[in-house]
């Protein structure tokens with residue numbers, strides 16, 4: 001019999017800014033789960049040791065963020081199909097012998113788009129900007145929704161082509177300059193917004209009725225969302241995705257689905 005409160009944590013470097021402890025504390029209160037969730041600053045060269053230490057001290061599972069998602073993928077002794085497809089792990093589940101790696105980023109994005117924003121993805125023309133870890137994690141779940149087209153545009157064009165090949169050419173890779181017709185949905189999965197920069201996207205990808213979605217979130221509109229708004233697109237940031245990917249991880253660990261709406265609203269108001 002175990003009497004200890006179950007421990008979870010998010011590992012990253014840096015990590016102090018993370019909203020995950022607030023989100024999981026709210027989920028735990030809402031669903032009466034006896035658990036705590038902390039932040040752990042893992043040394044850049046010491047991710048595997050930090051995870052091992054956490055497991056020894058009763059850790060039951062972990063989230064993993066920048067820059068450790070690929071290391072978490074390599075460390076996992078088993079992986080879910082969606083983690084395999086993503087090539088990155090953002091959720092670890094510990095049990096006695098096994099270290100199971102999962103990836104909930106794509107499920108989080110799709111839940112935010114479809115449940116919270118009411119978008120139907122089937123038959124839509126989607127442009128995904130970026131070919132890093134976040135982009136790769138969401139391609140499989142987006143394809144599962146049967147869009148008409150999914151184009152990946154990236155600054156380093158070869159990486160967009162590599163990703164397209166990885167997904168069996170169900171997607172098309174190109175450079176930013178080649179994406180210059182209107183899309184129903186344009187997702188910014190580049191790290192440009194983190195640096196306050198605009199990815200070199202053509203304004204021609206936006207029209208009235210386009211949803212521009214930035215995976216980054218913040219109080220002010222990112223340069224990408226400002227440009228989209230100037231060209232009559234609707235805009236949404238990635239706060240909903242953050243909460244939804246956390247809810248999916250919470251479900252994987254605890255078997256209970258929290259209600260995300262009040263948590264998104266309280267973070268938005270904070």
Ligand code: NDP
Nearest residue numbers: 130131132133134155156189190191192199215238241242
């Ligand atoms: P990576 O470092 O793996 O990838 C970065 C990508 O951004 C690459 O495609 C890179 O292009 C591109 N890029 C970087 N700077 C620029 C620029 N100035 N102009 C154009 N392209 C640029 O990062 P991640 O994929 O892990 O993260 C991307 C974003 O997604 C971040 O903003 C992150 O915060 C966000 N995110 C949000 C989540 C959420 O829950 N809301 C979850 C996960 C990520 P190149 O290949 O040419 O270098």
